[in-house]
Amino acid sequence: MSSHAPSHNPEFDPILTEVEMNLVRRKAPVKGRIVRSELCMNGKSPSFVRHIEVDISGTSLAGKFKAGQAFGIIPPGTNDRGRAHNARLYSIACGSAGEDGAGAVLSTTCKRVIDEHKPYKKGADPDDHSLFLGVCSNFLCDSPVGTEVLVTGPSGKTLLLPADTSKHDYFFVAAGTGIAPFRGFLKELFDGPHPTTSRVVLVMGTPYRTDLLYHRWLCDLAAKHDNFEYDVAISREPGPDGGERGEYVQQVINRRMGDWKPLLDSNRCLFYVCGLDGMQIGLVRTLAYHGLGRHYLSVPEEFDSVDPNEWPAERIKRRVRPTARAMVEVY
Numbered sequence: 001m002s003s004h005a006p007s008h009n010p011e012f013d014p015i016l017t018e019v020e021m022n023l024v025r026r027k028a029p030v031k032g033r034i035v036r037s038e039l040c041m042n043g044k045s046p047s048f049v050r051h052i053e054v055d056i057s058g059t060s061l062a063g064k065f066k067a068g069q070a071f072g073i074i075p076p077g078t079n080d081r082g083r084a085h086n087a088r089l090y091s092i093a094c095g096s097a098g099e100d101g102a103g104a105v106l107s108t109t110c111k112r113v114i115d116e117h118k119p120y121k122k123g124a125d126p127d128d129h130s131l132f133l134g135v136c137s138n139f140l141c142d143s144p145v146g147t148e149v150l151v152t153g154p155s156g157k158t159l160l161l162p163a164d165t166s167k168h169d170y171f172f173v174a175a176g177t178g179i180a181p182f183r184g185f186l187k188e189l190f191d192g193p194h195p196t197t198s199r200v201v202l203v204m205g206t207p208y209r210t211d212l213l214y215h216r217w218l219c220d221l222a223a224k225h226d227n228f229e230y231d232v233a234i235s236r237e238p239g240p241d242g243g244e245r246g247e248y249v250q251q252v253i254n255r256r257m258g259d260w261k262p263l264l265d266s267n268r269c270l271f272y273v274c275g276l277d278g279m280q281i282g283l284v285r286t287l288a289y290h291g292l293g294r295h296y297l298s299v300p301e302e303f304d305s306v307d308p309n310e311w312p313a314e315r316i317k318r319r320v321r322p323t324a325r326a327m328v329e330v331y
């Protein structure tokens, strides 16, 4: 079969959980309160990422979020044009029941945006290399428990679990804070009296091992459930072969294709990606290279008879689309 005609078969497509969207907008946000804030890296790391919980009980947003959606936070203050800041989106890191079992305490996984100034904006001074601090991520991470925050949402219908989770198996690929929705999915799938019997794989990518997020919890979950497998891709440390170069998520998938191909090639499997914009490129190439594109990718004719490893990144971004069995959220 040619690669531009995915074997679309509605029988195997997921029927996704129904969601509500944008019930609360920026003009009339609800007030939540931070009730927990703790670092969630794997030890001392050059990046700072916090697991933050926000209590929205008593507001019109309580109970309205589904795993995989995001909430908006409006940071205090004004932007450089003197206007109130826009809301920033944060994926919920909890299941639909929230952290409290009633959907009234949401969590997220917030990474501080810290850098030296770079001339991103037109007209920016190329010699300015003073400290750049992202507004909202640093506001959230700075805020102690008890801080009031303005919340909007729910947002997002890209990454969702199927309504009947038993009908599918799951392949999750995360980079950095892209782990947030998968923590929520894993809670949804494994917490409670009837853990899923579906097969679930999570591949988590970070630059350094110390950047792994929720690592201990994920290892414990994998030790407890034979049907959950957790593997990591560490890009800036020596790879498992002892070579100098580390691995990106697609390289781990490529290396472990022997173990995972039956799962990825089955009609039950759904493929989810969340994290950094650009991570989808290598994954698209890898899936296509291993003949798995027909499940997960809609590929234009121009790629026919071209080795997937040669597919140009820009063309992939513009022309390759996920099928109903692949869900991709990158930011």
Ligand SMILES: Cc1cc2nc3c(=O)[nH]c(=O)nc-3n(C[C@H](O)[C@H](O)[C@H](O)COP(=O)(O)OP(=O)(O)OC[C@H]3O[C@@H](n4cnc5c(N)ncnc54)[C@H](O)[C@@H]3O)c2cc1C
Residues within 6 Å of the ligand: 070, 088, 089, 090, 091, 092, 108, 109, 110, 111, 112, 113, 115, 116, 117, 118, 119, 120, 121, 132, 133, 134, 135, 136, 137, 138, 156, 177, 178, 180, 329, 331
């Ligand atoms: C659907 C979705 C889900 C998300 N989920 C999460 C999540 O779970 N966790 C999380 O941490 N984030 C998440 N984000 C990202 C989040 O919304 C914010 O974009 C992020 O926290 C940065 O916001 P900020 O206000 O801190 O930075 P901002 O103040 O908005 O600064 C970032 C902007 O400044 C510019 N900039 C960046 N670096 C520099 C530099 N060095 N010099 C000059 N200018 C620069 C860029 O234009 C960039 O867009 C998500 C985004 C989306 C769209």
